[in-house]
Amino acid sequence: MSFQEQVILYLCIIISLVGLIEYKLTIEQHVKTKPYILCSTTIIADIVKNICNDSLDIICLMGPGIDPHVYKPVESDLLKIASADIIFYNGLHLEAKMADLFAHLAQRQTTVAVTCNIPRTMLLQVDGHDNIFDPHVWFDINLWIYAVQIITTSLITKFPEHADEYQKNSTNYIKQLADLLAQTHIMMAKIPKEKRIIISGHDAFSYFGRLYDCTVIGLQGISTESSPGAYDIAQIIQLICDQNIPAIFIESSIPIKNIIAIQQGVAAAGKQVAIGGQLYSDALDIPKSAGDSYIKMIIHNVQTIADALL
Ligand SMILES: [Zn+2]
Incomplete structure (x- = not known):
């Protein structure tokens, strides 16, 4: 050296x-x-x-x-x-x-x-x-x-x-x-009851569904770790086609591949379903974003759901 x-x-x-x-x-x-x-x-x-x-x-x-x-x-x-x-x-x-x-x-x-x-x-x-x-x-x-x-x-x-x-x-x-x-009860009440069907990455929204009288379906169960949801992908695709559900949702802390698979499956069945936007589920977002506080997160979610399902 x-x-x-x-x-x-x-x-x-x-x-x-x-x-x-x-x-x-x-x-x-x-x-x-x-x-x-x-x-x-x-x-x-x-x-x-x-x-x-x-x-x-x-x-x-x-x-x-x-x-x-x-x-x-x-x-x-x-x-x-x-x-x-x-x-x-x-x-x-x-x-x-x-x-x-x-x-x-x-x-x-x-x-x-x-x-x-x-x-x-x-x-x-x-x-x-x-x-x-x-x-x-x-x-x-x-x-x-x-x-x-x-x-x-x-x-x-x-x-x-x-x-x-x-x-x-x-x-x-x-x-x-x-x-x-x-405020959120008023926003959700604008969506007709039969259209209040929320399909997302995992079962994070059951309390949300109970509060606002929505049907919620998660691709994975309560935990993202391993548990499957109550529905399998084929059942969800069939439900979307039968009920003409206009949109499904991605989650901020969950990989989107399963939601994309649902969208592709619906397309293969000759129908269309949109990605209705991203919902915050188990974590807030970075500072100065639409989900940087609990109150903003809830409003963002409700607004995103209402915009996609109305
Ligand atoms: Zn969770």
């Missing part, structure tokens, strides 16, 4: 060491100077953001467009999880690969499943299982308000100095959700 190469190697080592030290300092400063809340999904993080504004940092394990059914924590997640002041996750086996981890963490950290206070009678059972429920509760705004309430209570318990502010923000946010519920 020449002298010049030795100098370059030495400089690279120094730069790397400085980088590591700066990274470590950043983490330590972050932990020491500001508490932070760890949320499993963007949809949960949006509630926390609405309640605590900038008083706390919010870290989300799964970013925009990530499928929570199959997400496995990576090494860098473990540091974030271990130092969090509160951990909020959906529960009901949405985060299937992390259920054991969250249960274990609950023994030493404040760990809250945001669906835990929803009365079990209001949940939809998974076919054939008495104690397994559909986790996509955010698509019933009434149920999601339970999540807002337990997040508010948990934040106030942990940070009582912010109690008045958090309670005020929570009350205001719940009022916005009540307005959203009324």
